[in-house]
Amino acid sequence: xxxxxxxxxxxxxxxxxxxxxxxxxxxxxxxxxxxxxxxxxxxxxxxxxxxxxxxxxxxxxxxxxxxxxxxxxxxxxxxxxxxxxxxxxxxxxxxxxxxxxxxxxxxxxxxx
Amino acid sequence: xxxxxxxxxxxxxxxxxxxxxxxxxxxxxxxxxxxxxxxxxxxxxxxxxxxxxxxxxxxxxxxxxxxxxxxxxxxxxxxxxxxxxxxxxxxxxxxxxxxxxxxxxxxxxxxx
Numbered sequence: 621x622x623x624x625x626x627x628x629x630x631x632x633x634x635x636x637x638x639x640x641x642x643x644x645x646x647x648x649x650x651x652x653x654x655x656x657x658x659x660x661x662x663x664x665x666x667x668x669x670x671x672x673x674x675x676x677x678x679x680x681x682x683x684x685x686x687x688x689x690x691x692x693x694x695x696x697x698x699x700x701x702x703x704x705x706x707x708x709x710x711x712x713x714x715x716x717x718x719x720x721x722x723x724x725x726x727x728x729x730x731x732x
Numbered sequence: 733x734x735x736x737x738x739x740x741x742x743x744x745x746x747x748x749x750x751x752x753x754x755x756x757x758x759x760x761x762x763x764x765x766x767x768x769x770x771x772x773x774x775x776x777x778x779x780x781x782x783x784x785x786x787x788x789x790x791x792x793x794x795x796x797x798x799x800x801x802x803x804x805x806x807x808x809x810x811x812x813x814x815x816x817x818x819x820x821x822x823x824x825x826x827x828x829x830x831x832x833x834x835x836x837x838x839x840x841x842x843x844x
Contacts, residue, residue, distance in 0.1 A: 623752060623786055623787045624750050624751075624752060624787065624823055624824070624825045625750070625825070627827075630827075634746070634748060634827060634829050636746060636748065636781075636791055636831075638736050638737070638781045638791070639736075640735060640736060642839075669748075669750045669787060669789055670787075670789075671783040671784050671785045671786065671787050671788060671789045672783050672785050673783045673784050673785050674735055674783065675735045675736065675781060675782075675783050676783060677781055677782075677783045677789045677791060679748055679750070679789060679791070705837055709837060709839070710838075710839050711736055711836065711837060711838040711839065712736070712836055712837050713736045713737070713834065713835075713836040714834060714835055714836060715739075715742075715746060715831045715833075715834040716831070716832055716833045716834065717746050717829035717830055717831040717832060718829055718830045718832060719748075719827045719828070719829040720828055720829060720830060721827075721828045722825065722826060722827040722828065723825075723826055724823065724824055724825040724826060725817055725821060725823060725824050726822075726823040727754075727821070727822050727823065
């Protein structure tokens with residue numbers, strides 16, 4: 621399975637979550653895994669891509685701004701957000717963006 | 733220095749470049765470093781965030797769609813794009829998005 625999100629044709633929405641974590645991230649991996657599983661169950665969730673090295677970048681894709689708002693205010697997610705600010709993040713930045721165009725490449729296919 | 737991009741107030745544009753590389757990435761690091769240096773000199777460049785683990789995610793920020801188009805068609809960048817498809821990428825996805833809202837957190841500051 622590709623680790624690149626298989627999103628539909630634009631327009632759709634992206635949430636770019638960029639973070640710097642503190643040195644001691646005990647408990648972080650479990651929380652992140654749980655939040656990923658939970659996000660995937662939300663209405664309007666389209667996919668997610670994540671990479672971490674120095675900083676972490678997670679881009680989740682959504683069908684609408686309303687779907688993003690609902691996920692942001694999910695009770696368990698709110699708890700995780702608060703724990704993140706208390707324990708795990710040195711800094712983060714959230715950017716909510718409307719994807720207007722996309723294109724890609726796959727070896728052997730070209731021009732997806 | 734923070735590795736999170738210090739972007740201005742929205743609206744601005746994000747290019748989310750998500751990639752899977754082939755196993756043998758000889759020459760890739762040099763090209764990536766050169767492209768980063770070159771991108772930073774382009775008109776309308778606002779910042780960049782990058783992380784790689786399993787997949788690579790690079791998000792660059794731009795003042796306008798026109799600035800993105802100019803960077804995409806830069807002669808040296810076009811060569812790098814072609815080399816990427818020939819040598820380094822198994823697959824990639826480019827998403828061009830309009831950042832409509834952003835917020836963040838910094839330890840000791842809160843609510844940037």
